Amino acid sequence: MTLTTVEAGAYLHHIHLHSPDPDALAQFYSDTMDMPVIERDGDVIICLGSRRRVLISKGPAKKLAHCAFACRDAIGLRRIHERALQEGLDPRTFSTPLLGPGAFVVRDPDGNQVVFGLAKAVDEVKGGINGPIQHLTLASQDIGAIERFYAGMLGFAVSDRVRSDDGEVMTCFMRSNHEHHTLACFLHRDRSGIDHHSYEAGDFTTIRDWCDRFADRQIKLIWGPGRHAPGNNIFIFIVDPDGNWIEVSAELEVVYDRPVREWPHVERTLNMWGDGLMRA
Known part of the structure; x- marks a missing residue:
């Protein structure tokens, strides 16, 4: 392919x-x-x-x-x-x-x-805390169709899948470059749309700086700090006023050439350090 x-x-x-x-x-x-x-x-x-x-x-x-x-x-x-x-x-x-x-x-x-x-040259704001926009995660009731579209028809690469005990794909992580995922999809039984979007902090110290910024604004973390198993990245989550989940993560795996990894649908896959937010 x-x-x-x-x-x-x-x-x-x-x-x-x-x-x-x-x-x-x-x-x-x-x-x-x-x-x-x-x-x-x-x-x-x-x-x-x-x-x-x-x-x-x-x-x-x-x-x-x-x-x-x-x-x-x-x-x-x-x-x-x-x-x-x-x-x-x-x-x-x-x-x-x-x-x-x-x-x-x-x-x-x-x-x-x-x-x-192609990106248009614009006068971007300089300085501030490091955090390029890095990936989007979709919510879908049909992950198979989403994977066939992005990987099968557009040429994204699948990095990892998470499967339930009966083999159903619950999550698919796909990449459009060498970062572990720039697009992912979680199974949601009741809706489609956005699951979350994410910004890359680079390292754990910068995640600390983001947490301090959120604390200054009295914005609580809804999840994390934790570490995902697929992608191996450290993460925190907050929520915006409309209910959109926002992730800030660091140390995301870089993938060059390896087989697709399969993970069990358990809390430890979502968070090796603690509780997992199970979507379905």
Whole structure:
């Protein structure tokens, strides 16, 4: 199977969230996540930090307007577009203020819009705590369909799966470059959409700095510190005003060439240090 997206060196560039109160959500990301509102593009609010970007517009809570992956170069972008055409995914031209000309969008089986493009040069905010946006995790009632779409049709690579005792896939971790996962999916029996999105801290000391920042704002951790087994990363979680889970993690595994690992669906897989938040 050709790893078209991995070969393109794609990385999660930004996400676009819907919110019933876009201004309030933008204020949260501006202050709590150190991502100042830099401008408005029509009804879209652009929050921009140091290598972390979130767009926000009016809509239902916990709803993904789109996620966007940037490619290393135009050759890689063209190859993903060609692959999408070959797979009958109907790629269409897409405009977003953070990507340059040539961006396109496809829809996954749950209706999520997935955009590929080339990063546009913007005057990003410098300084602050390290924390590039790193991965998006989806909620889905059909993980098999999600894996077939991203890995089977777009050329992501599967790094790990978590299975129940009867063999059902509960979680799938996929990568678009050498980071263990830039996209993942948890089985949710009752909904589809976003499970969480994550920012890379780099090391445990920086996670401490994020915790201190959250404490200054009286924002409690809802999970962690802990360590995931798949990916081996240290993590903490908070929740935004709309109920979106936000992860800050560090020391994520780098994958070059190894078989897909299979893990049991138990708390220790989700958190080797303590309690696990079981989705299904």
